[in-house]
Amino acid sequence: MRRATIADVAREAGVSPSTASVVFSGKTPVSEATRGRVLAAAASLGYTGPDPRAASLRRGRSGIVGVVFEEYLGAAFLDPVKTLMMDGLADGVAPLGAGLLLLRDDIAGSGASLTTAPLDAAVLIGCSGHLRASLDVVRARGIPVVVVEGDAGDDVPRIGLDNREAQRQAASHVCTLGHRRVAVVALPLSGGWERGWMPDDARITVDVTRERLAGAREVFPDARVWAAAGSFIAEGLEAGRALFADEAERPTAVLAQSDLLAAGVIRAAEEAGLRVPEDVSVTGFDGIAVDGLAPYELTTLHQPAAEKGRAAGRAVTAMIEGGQAASIQFTCTFREGNTTGPRPGEPGAAR
Amino acid sequence: MRRATIADVAREAGVSPSTASVVFSGKTPVSEATRGRVLAAAASLGYTGPDPRAASLRRGRSGIVGVVFEEYLGAAFLDPVKTLMMDGLADGVAPLGAGLLLLRDDIAGSGASLTTAPLDAAVLIGCSGHLRASLDVVRARGIPVVVVEGDAGDDVPRIGLDNREAQRQAASHVCTLGHRRVAVVALPLSGGWERGWMPDDARITVDVTRERLAGAREVFPDARVWAAAGSFIAEGLEAGRALFADEAERPTAVLAQSDLLAAGVIRAAEEAGLRVPEDVSVTGFDGIAVDGLAPYELTTLHQPAAEKGRAAGRAVTAMIEGGQAASIQFTCTFREGNTTGPRPGEPGAAR
DNA sequence: TTGTACGCGTTATCAG
DNA sequence: CTGATAACGCGTACAA
Numbered sequence: 053m054r055r056a057t058i059a060d061v062a063r064e065a066g067v068s069p070s071t072a073s074v075v076f077s078g079k080t081p082v083s084e085a086t087r088g089r090v091l092a093a094a095a096s097l098g099y100t101g102p103d104p105r106a107a108s109l110r111r112g113r114s115g116i117v118g119v120v121f122e123e124y125l126g127a128a129f130l131d132p133v134k135t136l137m138m139d140g141l142a143d144g145v146a147p148l149g150a151g152l153l154l155l156r157d158d159i160a161g162s163g164a165s166l167t168t169a170p171l172d173a174a175v176l177i178g179c180s181g182h183l184r185a186s187l188d189v190v191r192a193r194g195i196p197v198v199v200v201e202g203d204a205g206d207d208v209p210r211i212g213l214d215n216r217e218a219q220r221q222a223a224s225h226v227c228t229l230g231h232r233r234v235a236v237v238a239l240p241l242s243g244g245w246e247r248g249w250m251p252d253d254a255r256i257t258v259d260v261t262r263e264r265l266a267g268a269r270e271v272f273p274d275a276r277v278w279a280a281a282g283s284f285i286a287e288g289l290e291a292g293r294a295l296f297a298d299e300a301e302r303p304t305a306v307l308a309q310s311d312l313l314a315a316g317v318i319r320a321a322e323e324a325g326l327r328v329p330e331d332v333s334v335t336g337f338d339g340i341a342v343d344g345l346a347p348y349e350l351t352t353l354h355q356p357a358a359e360k361g362r363a364a365g366r367a368v369t370a371m372i373e374g375g376q377a378a379s380i381q382f383t384c385t386f387r388e389g390n391t392t393g394p395r396p397g398e399p400g401a402a403r
Numbered sequence: 404m405r406r407a408t409i410a411d412v413a414r415e416a417g418v419s420p421s422t423a424s425v426v427f428s429g430k431t432p433v434s435e436a437t438r439g440r441v442l443a444a445a446a447s448l449g450y451t452g453p454d455p456r457a458a459s460l461r462r463g464r465s466g467i468v469g470v471v472f473e474e475y476l477g478a479a480f481l482d483p484v485k486t487l488m489m490d491g492l493a494d495g496v497a498p499l500g501a502g503l504l505l506l507r508d509d510i511a512g513s514g515a516s517l518t519t520a521p522l523d524a525a526v527l528i529g530c531s532g533h534l535r536a537s538l539d540v541v542r543a544r545g546i547p548v549v550v551v552e553g554d555a556g557d558d559v560p561r562i563g564l565d566n567r568e569a570q571r572q573a574a575s576h577v578c579t580l581g582h583r584r585v586a587v588v589a590l591p592l593s594g595g596w597e598r599g600w601m602p603d604d605a606r607i608t609v610d611v612t613r614e615r616l617a618g619a620r621e622v623f624p625d626a627r628v629w630a631a632a633g634s635f636i637a638e639g640l641e642a643g644r645a646l647f648a649d650e651a652e653r654p655t656a657v658l659a660q661s662d663l664l665a666a667g668v669i670r671a672a673e674e675a676g677l678r679v680p681e682d683v684s685v686t687g688f689d690g691i692a693v694d695g696l697a698p699y700e701l702t703t704l705h706q707p708a709a710e711k712g713r714a715a716g717r718a719v720t721a722m723i724e725g726g727q728a729a730s731i732q733f734t735c736t737f738r739e740g741n742t743t744g745p746r747p748g749e750p751g752a753a754r
Numbered sequence: 755t756t757g758t759a760c761g762c763g764t765t766a767t768c769a770g
Numbered sequence: 771c772t773g774a775t776a777a778c779g780c781g782t783a784c785a786a
Contacts, residue, residue: 055545057779068757073781080782083755100543104521105465106779109456109762115519116467116504129480129489138480142505151520153467154493154503168466169502170455170521192451194406285695312694319695343663344636344670344695408763419773424765434771457763460778 056097065093076102114170117145117368120155120186122178122243131283132312132340133357134177137200140358141175144365148172148372157186171195173368178202196371198364203259209377211364215260218353218384219267222335223307225351225386227271230395231305231333236268236277237291237317239309247290250277264309264337276303280313285342288316289323296324296332304332304395311336311352315345318391329393339387349389356382407448416444427453465521468496468719471506471537473529473594482634483663483691484708485528488551491709492526495716499523499723508537522546524719529553533594547722549715554610560728562715566611569704569735570618573686574658576702576737578622581746582656582684587619587628588642588668590660598641601628615660615688627654631664636693639667640674647675647683655683655746662687662703666696669742680744690738700740707733 062072067086074080075090082090094100108114119141121128128134142152153169157176166174166189173196176183183202190197197204200211226234238250242257256262261279268275278294280287288308295317296302308314314336318328326332328348336342339354360382367377413423418437425431426441433441445451459465470492472479479485493503504520508527517525517540524547527534534553541548548555551562577585589601593608607613612630619626629645631638639659646668647653659665665687669679677683679699687693690705711733718728 058781059779069780070758070782071756074756077781081755086756098543100540100545101518102781103460103779104519105456105460105463106762107519107781108521109454109460109764109778110780110782112456112762114456114521116521118502129486130483132481135480138505149516149519151469152505154489154505165500167452168455168500170459170465170467189451192449194451286697289695289697316695341637344640344667346637346640409765410763420763421765421767421774422772425772428765430765432771437772453765454763457778458765460762460780461764461766463778 056094056099058099058102060097061090061094061099064097065089073102108170113172113372115148115150116153116169116171117141117148117150117365118153118155118166118169118171118174120157120166120174120176120183122157122183128177133310133338133355136340136357137177137361137364140361140363141365142361143358144362145369146365148369157183166190167193172372173197175200175364175368176202176204196368196377198367198371198377200360200364201260209367209371210379211360211367212379212381213260213355213360214381214383215263216267216270218355218386219264219307219309219337220270221267221384221386222337222351222353223268223271225388226305226307226333226335226392229305229333229392232395233301233303234268234272234275234305234307235295235303236265236272236275237288237295237306237308237313238265238277238279239283239313240281241279245281247279247281247287249294250279254279261309268307275307276301283310283312285312285316285319288313288318289320290316292317292320293323296320296326302332305392306332306334308334309337311338311340311342311350314350314352314391315342315348318345318348329391331396333392335392337384339384348391350387351389351392352387353384354387355384407445407450409450409453411448412441412445412450415448416440424453459521464523464723466499466501467504467520467522468499468501468716469504469506469517469520469522469525471508471517471525471527471534473508473533479528484661484689484706487691487708488528488712488715491712491714492716493712494709495713495718496720497716499720508533517541518544523723524548526551526715526719527553527555547719547728549718549722549728551711551715552611560718560722561730562711562718563730563732564611564706564711565732565734566614567618567621569706569737570615570658570660570688571621572618572735572737573688573702573704574619574622576739577656577658577684577686577743580656580684580743582654583746584652584654585619585623585626585656585658586646586654587616587623587626588639588646588657588659588664589616589628589630590634590664591632592630596632598630598632598638600645601630605630612660619658626658627652634661634663636663636667636670639664639669640671641667643668643671644674647671647677653683656743657683657685659685660688662689662691662693662701665701665703665742666693669696669699680742682747684743684746686743688735690735699742701738702740702743703738704735705738706735
């Protein structure tokens with residue numbers, strides 16, 4: 053037995069299909085009487101509304117926005133910043149009445165792919181090389197696309213962040229406090245997951261990492277850099293242990309490229325018997341609330357993550373509706389917490 | 404200028420539309436020669452493959468599985484268990500080549516809704532009352548549905564967990580260690596976000612909370628219960644402070660209903676100058692790796708979260724393909740860490 | 755306010 | 771291996 057279609061409903065109600073259609077879409081006024089008859093007929097046939105597949109073919113829209121991650125889906129949501137961004141994105145596409153379809157950017161994968169999903173638009177997240185291929189696929193399909201935190205060509209709107217300037221600001225703050233021996237704990241340098249001291253000739257393929265590092269280097273050109281394998285507290289802990297292992301080389305301030313890393317570094321400091329910020333200052337990046345870090349309040353750069361998502365959503369909305377979307381650069385705001393202080397031994401330093 | 408359709412390609416290649424279609428779908432052998440001609444024609448016209456909307460109308464499938472959360476989307480991914488489940492789910496639907504569409508269960512919301520998204524199936528996550536309404540919508544549409552960690556009717560396959568038995572096991576372990584004054588830190592009792600001591604007459608609408616509590620009560624019928632407002636370390640910290648505030652009433656063991664809560668409780672214990680497990684034992688639930696909790700290793704119940712997701716995926720896959728899917732009950736495995744020990748003062752207790 | 759007519763772009767089916 | 775045919779279920783000019 054077939055499912056009822058709108059034609060069945062119309063017949064049952066004694067009206068034409070178009071009238072029935074209009075009752076459901078509300079695009080045209082319908083008399084209360086016919087409206088009632090149609091609804092009743094629908095109910096009696098168990099018709100629950102237009103088939104989305106047919107509707108989307110007819111209108112040329114699916115109501116679906118693809119969100120493309122460069123990593124395993126689960127990993128994407130381990131990062132609070134991405135989580136917040138998703139929230140914002142959900143908001144941003146709400147006017148479209150669109151839903152978010154999770155996609156990975158491994159083209160080969162057997163799952164739903166960029167090539168076959170009924171997308172109205174796509175949002176690419178991240179910065180790796182892979183992204184390039186995804187971008188080509190989407191553009192070939194003629195689907196509007198926006199890139200967040202990544203480098204696409206000129207004609208693709210990007211939602212960005214002043215990573216470099218922001219990190220420079222933090223570095224400068226630390227410099228003002230008198231610190232000279234400073235280390236950087238960086239996010240991953242590339243798609244791989246290597247961890248360790250960064251060699252001088254390292255190639256950094258991840259935009260965010262590169263930009264933030266450049267910002268730090270503007271103030272501390274010679275800072276040693278430890279590259280983490282991901283943005284996790286545990287990674288920060290590992291980094292911190294390496295940083296604090298050698299008494300002689302021990303930095304008096306650490307610039308971490310994410311709040312989670314910073315939290316780990318602080319934990320490592322405690323472990324090593326160092327007080328924060330009396331013995332060592334630590335800065336983060338992102339301005340998220342790190343669960344369970346209290347009573348510390350990180351000195352950090354607050355980035356408008358949800359706002360970024362919202363902007364991405366608005367951008368694709370605009371493009372879907374035939375408009376142009378411009379690239380947007382967001383700026384971080386510096387927030388001084390209680391994890392940075394004067395260099396030990398500096399005038400004004402505690403003890 | 405219109406986008407090219409498969410008909411255009413066929414004409415350009417001098418074959419029939421059906422042949423062109425077959426070249427792209429691969430459902431039928433095609434001679435190498437025509438195949439080449441079609442592909443060439445497609446390339447020259449900038450045709451990138453069948454329109455998913457039309458294809459899905461014709462085939463009656465969209466390749467999209469909806470995942471319905473009962474909370475704000477961002478919040479869903481704050482929970483590592485759900486994150487893991489999503490991973491498993493992604494795996495589980497891979498054979499379908501389906502993508503996951505994120506959906507919230509507030510029917511009224513302006514976003515893409517259960518009622519209009521082109522879904523092949525839906526997976527409902529959670530346990531609140533809201534879910535009921537979502538369930539009705541989906542079933543009215545005749546869409547296969549599976550419920551994870553929630554109570555649907557009998558004829559809806561559920562992916563469940565032996566919450567009660569598992570928690571009983573942990574309680575029993577703690578009891579064996581000699582503890583008698585035990586407190587429970589519970590997950591939220593209902594959709595609201597109240598936090599505090601649970602009154603005797605509290606109504607618990609969240610299945611997971613109720614079941615785990617029942618398990619604890621089998622061993623410790625009189626345990627005091629603090630209800631957290633969510634599964635976060637910070638909530639556990641808050642709970643712990645309340646638990647340890649009153650010296651006289653202070654429990655010697657705490658059964659937390661999630662690992663994150665347990666981590667917070669441990670932090671609170673440290674704060675109060677209590678050693679874990681010498682002064683107070685703590686158990687968790689979930690068996691996730693809590694970022695940055697080292698060197699503690701929680702005594703906890705490990706639940707196969709990813710496996711649950713995979714099962715849900717397989718279930719909807721089966722249903723989409725016309726089969727039946729049975730409910731599945733997963734079991735937790737008890738894992739003894741270093742956060743539980745003999746009751747202070749017990750023979751064999753440290754110091 | 756309602757009905758008529760048509761096409762959106764594909765793909766199953768079945769005959770050659 | 772290829773081609774003709776017929777839906778899939780709906781939205782929307784346009785006319786009445």
